[in-house]
Amino acid sequence: MNQDTYRDQLPNVRLQESEQFRRTLLTMLELIESEETSYADRKRAVSTIRDALSLHESKENFGIRLSQLELGVATRSRAVDYAASELESQEEKFAEKLKELMKARAITQTELASRVGCSQPAISQMLKRQCRPQRVTILNLAAALDVEPKTLWPNLNVTDILDTVAAVQEDGEMGAAESDAMRRTLDNPPVKAPARRLPSRKK
Amino acid sequence: MDESPYQLYADMLTEKDRPDLAHLDCGSGKWAEAATEWIQGSDVWESIKNRGTRVWLFRNSRDVVVGYGSLGLTRRKWPPPDGRHANLQIIPMLGLDHHFHGKPADRDWRYSHQVISHLRYEAIDTLTQHLAEKRSTLPLLTLYVHQDNAAAIRLYENFGFVPAPQVKNNDHILMSQKLEVTGP
Numbered sequence: 001m002n003q004d005t006y007r008d009q010l011p012n013v014r015l016q017e018s019e020q021f022r023r024t025l026l027t028m029l030e031l032i033e034s035e036e037t038s039y040a041d042r043k044r045a046v047s048t049i050r051d052a053l054s055l056h057e058s059k060e061n062f063g064i065r066l067s068q069l070e071l072g073v074a075t076r077s078r079a080v081d082y083a084a085s086e087l088e089s090q091e092e093k094f095a096e097k098l099k100e101l102m103k104a105r106a107i108t109q110t111e112l113a114s115r116v117g118c119s120q121p122a123i124s125q126m127l128k129r130q131c132r133p134q135r136v137t138i139l140n141l142a143a144a145l146d147v148e149p150k151t152l153w154p155n156l157n158v159t160d161i162l163d164t165v166a167a168v169q170e171d172g173e174m175g176a177a178e179s180d181a182m183r184r185t186l187d188n189p190p191v192k193a194p195a196r197r198l199p200s201r202k203k
Numbered sequence: 204m205d206e207s208p209y210q211l212y213a214d215m216l217t218e219k220d221r222p223d224l225a226h227l228d229c230g231s232g233k234w235a236e237a238a239t240e241w242i243q244g245s246d247v248w249e250s251i252k253n254r255g256t257r258v259w260l261f262r263n264s265r266d267v268v269v270g271y272g273s274l275g276l277t278r279r280k281w282p283p284p285d286g287r288h289a290n291l292q293i294i295p296m297l298g299l300d301h302h303f304h305g306k307p308a309d310r311d312w313r314y315s316h317q318v319i320s321h322l323r324y325e326a327i328d329t330l331t332q333h334l335a336e337k338r339s340t341l342p343l344l345t346l347y348v349h350q351d352n353a354a355a356i357r358l359y360e361n362f363g364f365v366p367a368p369q370v371k372n373n374d375h376i377l378m379s380q381k382l383e384v385t386g387p
Contacts, residue, residue, distance in 0.1 A: 043228065091244035132245050161237035161349065162246055164373040168347050169254050169295050171278040171288070179283045181367035181377055185343060190383035191363030194316070195323040198213035201262055 025049055094138075094153050095129050101145045101152075115144040135159040209312035211269060213321050216247070216258040223260070223268050230301035234349045238298030242271050250275060250295055257325070261318055270299035272318045274325050281341060290333065290340040292326050292382075319362045327382050334384060342382045347375040 028045040031037050037045070102112060109123040116123075117140065125131045133141065135156055142149040149156055174182070229238040241247055242258075250256040256275035263269050273295045281289040303314045310316065326344045333340040346364065348355050356366060356378070363380040370377035 089243035090240055129245055131249060155233070155236060157233040158237045158240050160373060161234055161375075162241060162244075164347065164375050165237070165241060165295050166246065166249075168372055168375070169250060169256070169275055169277050169293065174279045174281070174283040175370070176283075177367070177369045178377065179281075181370050182281075182341070182343060182379060184367075185365055185379045185381050186341070188365070188381050190342070191323075191380045192383070193323065193361070193363040193380075194320040195327055196317075196320045197324040197328075198211050198259075198261070198317060198321045200214050201212040201266070202214050 090154055090158060091129055091132050094133065095127055097152055098141065098145075099127055101147065105145065107145075112141070112144060116140045132159075132162060134163050207309075207312050208264060209307045209309065209314070211261045211263060211314060211317045211321075213259040213261055213272075216251075216260050216271065220260055220268075227268055227271070227298070227300050229270075229298040230304065234352050234355070235298070235301070238296060241296045242298060247273075247296075254295075256295055259321065261314070261321075268300065269303045269314050270297065270318055272297040272322045274322055274329070276329075276340075279341075281339075287339060290338065292329060292340070292344050294322055294344070294346040297322070315358055316362075319358070323362065323382075327385055330382050331384055342384065343379050344382055345377060345379040347372055348378055350374050350376050 028049045031045040032042050101107075102109075107115075109127070110120045113120045113123045116137065118137065122131070126133050126137075133153075138149055138153045138156065138159060142152050145152075153159060224243050227239060227242060229235040247256075247258055250273065251258060254275050254277075256273050258271060258273040260271050261269045275293050275295050276290045277293050278288045279291050280286045281291075297318060299314055299318065306314060323344065330340055330342055344364075346359065348359065348366075350368070350371070351374070356376075359378050360366070364378035365380060367377040367379065
C-alpha cells in the first residue's frame with residue numbers, strides 16, 4: 001500500500017473535528033502500517049476507519065449509528081475507498097507477491113512450473129488471477145521459491161475452505177454415508193420454511 | 204408482506220459489480236474470510252463459468268451491498284452406486300457483510316433470512332422447471348458448512364436444513380432439505 005498517499009488524504013476528511021476520532025484513526029493507521037499486523041487485522045483496521053469516516057456525518061453524530069448503518073445511509077469517502085481497494089483480496093496479494101518473487105529470483109513461468117509440477121499456463125493463470133491456487137500448490141510454490149507459505153498467502157485456512165467449496169461442486173460418486181443422509185432427507189416431508197424471491201433493483 | 208426499509212433486492216452478479224465487491228467484508232474467522240475471498244477472488248467466476256452457478260448480489264434500498272448468495276448444480280449417480288446421473292442443487296457459498304450480521308432486530312426482515320428465503324425460492328423454481336422438462340433432478344437442496352460454525356448451522360436448521368455430521372468433507376458437514384414442488 002502506498003501509505004504516503006493514504007496519509008495525505010486523511011486530513012481532508014475532517015480529522016480536526018475530534019481528538020478522540022483523530023486518535024482512533026491514527027491507532028488504526030499504525031496497525032495498518034505495522035509489519036507485525038496480520039492480513040486479517042489490517043483488513044479490520046481499514047474497515048474500522050471506513051466505518052468511522054463514512055458515518056462521521058457531523059460533529060453531533062460521532063461514531064457508528066446502527067440504524068443508519070443498517071439502512072446503508074453511509075457514504076464512502078474517496079480516501080477510504082482508496083485504502084479498501086488496496087486491500088482487496090488475498091488472491092490479488094498472492095499474484096503480486098508471486099510476480100515479485102519470480103522477478104527477484106529471475107525464474108520464468110516455465111521453470112517455476114517445472115519445479116512445482118504444474119503447467120506453465122497454470123502459473124500464467126495464477127498471475128493473471130484467473131484461477132486461485134489450491135493449498136497444496138501454495139505449499140509447492142513456497143518450497144520452490146524458498147519462502148514461508150504465508151509469504152505467498154497470509155491465511156492458509158481460507159484456502160482449505162475454498163478448496164472444499166470447489167470440491168463439493170464437482171460431479172462425482174456418492175459415498176455410503178452421503179447417500180444414507182440423502183435417503184433420510186428424501187423420506188422426510190418437504191420443508192415448509194419461507195421461500196420468497198426478492199425483487200430486483202434493475203427491474 | 205408490506206414494504207420495509209430493510210427490504211433486500213437481488214440481482215445476478217455481473218462483471219460490472221466487481222468494484223462494489225471490494226468493500227464487502229464478511230467478518231473475521233476463517234469461514235467469514237473464506238466467504239469474502241470467494242466472492243472477491245476468482246473462485247466465484249470459475250464457479251459461474253465452469254459449473255453454471257448462479258450468484259446473486261443483495262443490496263438494500265440505498266444500493267449498499269449487504270451480501271451475496273449462490274446456487275449451483277452438481278451431478279451424482281442416483282440411486283448409488285449404479286444409478287443414472289441426477290442433478291443435485293447445492294448452495295456453494297453465501298456471505299453477508301459483517302455490518303449486517305444479526306440485523307435488523309426484526310426477524311421477519313433479518314438479512315440472512317431474506318437471503319436464504321430467496322435461495323430456497325430459486326431452488327424450488329429450478330426443481331419445478333426441471334421436472335416439467337423431465338430432467339432428472341433430486342428434490343433436495345444441499346450445502347456444506349464448517350462443523351465449528353455453530354451460528355450458521357443454527358440458521359440453516361431454522362430454514363429446515365438437516366445436518367448430517369457423519370458426512371464430512373475437510374471439516375465441513377453436509378446439510379440437506381427436501382424441497383416442495385409448487386408448480387405442475
